[in-house]
Amino acid sequence: MQDASAWGASSPDRDARPASVGAKRGLAALPLVATASIPATDPDCTERLCAALGPGPFAKVFLFVTAEADLAALTAAIGDCFDASVVIGCTTAGEISGAGYAEGEIVAVGLPASHFAVDCLLVPDLTAIAAQDLIGETIRRRTALTAQSPGFDGEFAFLLVDGLSTLEDELTSALAPGLGPVPLFGGSAGDGIRFGETRVIWQGKALSNAAILTLVRTRARVKVFNLDHLVPTGRKMVVTEADPKRRIVRQINAEPAAREYARLLGKDPAQLTTFTFAAHPVVVQVGGRHHVRAIQRVDENGDLIFFSAIDEGLVLTLAEPQDMVAHLDRELARLSEDGAPAAILACDCILRRMEALEKQKYGALSQVLRNHRVVGFSTYGEQWNSMHVNQTMTGVAIYAPEGEAE
Template identity: 55%
Template structure:
């Protein structure tokens, strides 16, 4: 796996990787920042290798996800999954990793579509990023870079694994209703029958002309699905003073303004919980860009980096996270690997 800064020549990087590893699947995506050896990183290429003695994987490129052929995609995944299971009867653990074009506006549909085909392969992943530019995001498999696409990796392992998702947000008392929206573009035009950006600014006590990514990171909104709340993160205000979201939005949706807990304290507690019985040898993390922005705003970037480094978290900052059948925001999704001491961990 390669998590590639958007400031690199992505096509050249994945093409060169293919020449170095012609007999291995190489999955890659652009990032909104990297999680590397020193925690939060910028302008890096982070690589992860899965040792062949402990892992067996298979990957597939899913193209044209805005016009997805659902049944054909489910059939492809099902055949890959069954073949992998047949080849690895001695391995007890399974998981799936999904990277998606973060500007495709299709992650919600994709994750919901493919989830039934994955069965007992718990899935996590992230949406490719482009720093804070929101112009072009890419994924790649085996040297082929693509937009409007995703790469799904199915994996079996002889080591114990744990797929997780965490967030530090608590729903507050202030609610608002989406009264006009363009769901296909994830745009909210009106909230409570008022212009969306101005009404949101009023509710969070901010000047509507001063809304920025720091405001969205510190005043996220959540929607209730079943008995849980999930973030519907705001990406930006467009030229029409409408709110552009990172994930699915629709008219009639009731949004609640959430209150963040202390980011550093919450992350430390969650990582310690993953280490309660045994410390993971490695953790792959897909961490929302809004968490990085919040860490910067609250002057916790160094503390967060130290936590990520101490717990051997590697991965990238995303435009959204995949967990099970859901596409979510303002979370970290990931996987912890619990390896026997003599076998070592992932190769970085």
């Protein structure tokens, strides 16, 4: 049983004044949300990234790092720009930069200390979560951050978690009571399409089997959202044999899982690919809303391995996608009905990216992301309030405070 002192901690960062490459050149006006991206192959990528991000001071800097990067070198070098406690991040299954969908890049997002107050909590071992300790520590951090940030009335929580831990469902469930009314979004760290090794970045170290909860209070207006472009059909199936701990489905409708899924689609089981799963997801109904239970891959024995929680007796419904370009543009436009956000920080499922590639809509989706100032990364799953979900985009839209220009 862990006590609260076992949780990794960083103190509230609003009053921190970390030095950066930009700061050494003199102060300059920062945007409400500072963003930058650099190819990971650039030999001076860390210094150029820090310079592009701006002078700070930052309450927090998020790094979304391609799986192609030298993570050890990056985490060591970033200390030359910022205090290690200011920087957190994760590896990705693709990045979202100012150009839209990107590959092979390091994306940085900085929250200026003038408008944001931040506290972070490390969950160092996802296999040993002590729920009551975690709830108590989260409440204490929330209370302290609120007291130290008068006038910072906007708030949200941002979660980064090891995407191969298979423990996101347990973690979000444990965090929910401590967060109370604070809206949460987040993403599971990725490893491109290899599914081999995923990491979160904490105080200059790259960690596995860990998660980082960031509590944010801000003078800005914020809106946490979750969206998907999927419509349930009338075709249903029942999980009749499963290994819930490993997210494996062995039988559907009392038949071998992959073969039965393929039969319902009218496809050859041997032709099932990640693109198939992205184009023909299955959903479950929870609380009056359908949520995707995305299939990651087919095992050699015909089992289906899922990205999120699965169990025997669960009724799955096949879903069909709407036009994802039109849908994303429409949903993001709704976030601008009362004024366009300065930036949208988003976690976007890898299956959405793969569907865009399969349907040759990658460029069009990138344009939509650019138009709406979306930055972030592609994930192995998304967190939204108390749930771990798949094949969605979830994030936070950040607006200038009332009466202020961006």
